[in-house]
Amino acid sequence: MNASISKFTIDDVTEIKKHYESHGYVVVRKLLADSKIDCLIEQYEKIKLSKFFVYYSQSLHQPLRPKITPEGFIEQSIERPSHLKFFPGFSQAVLNCLIDREISDVLSILSGSPSHSLWLNMFFDKSPGTVEHQDHYYLDTNPPGNLIGVWYALENIHPDSGCFFVLPGSHKGEVISRRNFSSQKKGIAALVDDHERMRKKIITLIREKNYEYLALPLSKGDVLFWHPYTIHGAYNNNNPQYSRKSLTGHFYPSNLKKLYTKTPLLKRSPNPNILVRANDLRIYAWNIKQYAVYFLNQFRGQKPLVDMRRESYKNNSDD
Numbered sequence: 610m611n612a613s614i615s616k617f618t619i620d621d622v623t624e625i626k627k628h629y630e631s632h633g634y635v636v637v638r639k640l641l642a643d644s645k646i647d648c649l650i651e652q653y654e655k656i657k658l659s660k661f662f663v664y665y666s667q668s669l670h671q672p673l674r675p676k677i678t679p680e681g682f683i684e685q686s687i688e689r690p691s692h693l694k695f696f697p698g699f700s701q702a703v704l705n706c707l708i709d710r711e712i713s714d715v716l717s718i719l720s721g722s723p724s725h726s727l728w729l730n731m732f733f734d735k736s737p738g739t740v741e742h743q744d745h746y747y748l749d750t751n752p753p754g755n756l757i758g759v760w761y762a763l764e765n766i767h768p769d770s771g772c773f774f775v776l777p778g779s780h781k782g783e784v785i786s787r788r789n790f791s792s793q794k795k796g797i798a799a800l801v802d803d804h805e806r807m808r809k810k811i812i813t814l815i816r817e818k819n820y821e822y823l824a825l826p827l828s829k830g831d832v833l834f835w836h837p838y839t840i841h842g843a844y845n846n847n848n849p850q851y852s853r854k855s856l857t858g859h860f861y862p863s864n865l866k867k868l869y870t871k872t873p874l875l876k877r878s879p880n881p882n883i884l885v886r887a888n889d890l891r892i893y894a895w896n897i898k899q900y901a902v903y904f905l906n907q908f909r910g911q912k913p914l915v916d917m918r919r920e921s922y923k924n925n926s927d928d
């Protein structure tokens with residue numbers, strides 16, 4: 610199933626760009642310093658046990674309290690961990706990794722732009738097993754195709770942990786776009802009625818084109834960059850002993866606008882080459898909303914808005 614993984618170092622400027630353009634992804638070895646990762650994991654181990662910790666889940670798209678496996682891992686991934694303002698130690702440590710100078714250097718190699726804006730970010734402990742998709746469907750730039758996904762390995766990733774995978778070359782094939790989405794609703798809510806069509810189309814596309822899956826059991830500090838048209842996802846966990854601690858960030862050249870949604874007010878981050886959301890009040894309000902919705906859901910019950918877990922669907926091709 611698995612071809613070998615080419616890894617580059619930051620000095621391989623031409624090769625990094627060439628590999629990204631021809632395969633739709635590139636891995637840079639040991640890009641993120643252990644000290645930054647260790648600080649993040651230390652903060653994470655603290656908040657995980659906090660009685661007040663409620664987060665918005667990326668895998669289920671709803672606010673949750675952490676459900677911890679017997680081995681000690683949170684099951685559902687965290688969306689926007691850098692926005693968890695009530696847990697500043699953790700959210701700052703996340704941001705510190707996301708906006709690392711070496712990361713922005715590689716982003717500039719890939720896009721040619723000196724400055725990038727951070728859009729979405731996610732934190733994974735146990736792999737939730739993510740369905741195959743192209744990020745373009747959820748978020749991209751206008752004109753499309755300029756978003757860059759970044760995946761940061763926060764530990765040595767075991768092949769049985771439920772690896773992140775890419776389908777090399779798939780960025781050059783068909784792009785599955787939104788259809789029948791609700792322009793009245795925002796974010797993922799707009800996609801509820803269309804998501805299943807997209808998921809099935811992607812599976813059909815993979816079968817028709819015979820794209821191969823490349824699992825990425827990367828080492829701590831390795832960082833993967835991928836194109837918004839590259840099909841990717843993650844396998845289910847095969848051995849509950851192994852977590853798959855990782856971060857992802859989605860960036861776009863700061864001179865471009867967001868597709869599908871208004872570009873928010875941005876400010877310079879501690880890395881002058883990366884911009885982040887400016888309006889802190891809105892971020893606080895978003896946090897408070899998560900608590901309100903979480904408590905409301907205790908009474909009314911709520912199914913996942915859009916379920917990203919491959920185990921929830923039968924048709925997945927490569928498990």
Ligand SMILES: O=C(O)CCC(=O)C(=O)O
Nearest residue numbers: 739744758773842843857
């Ligand atoms: O790590 C995963 O399971 C999926 C993450 C992903 O698809 C993304 O960040 O775009």
Ligand SMILES: [Fe+2]
Nearest residue numbers: 742743744841
């Ligand atoms: Fe993705």
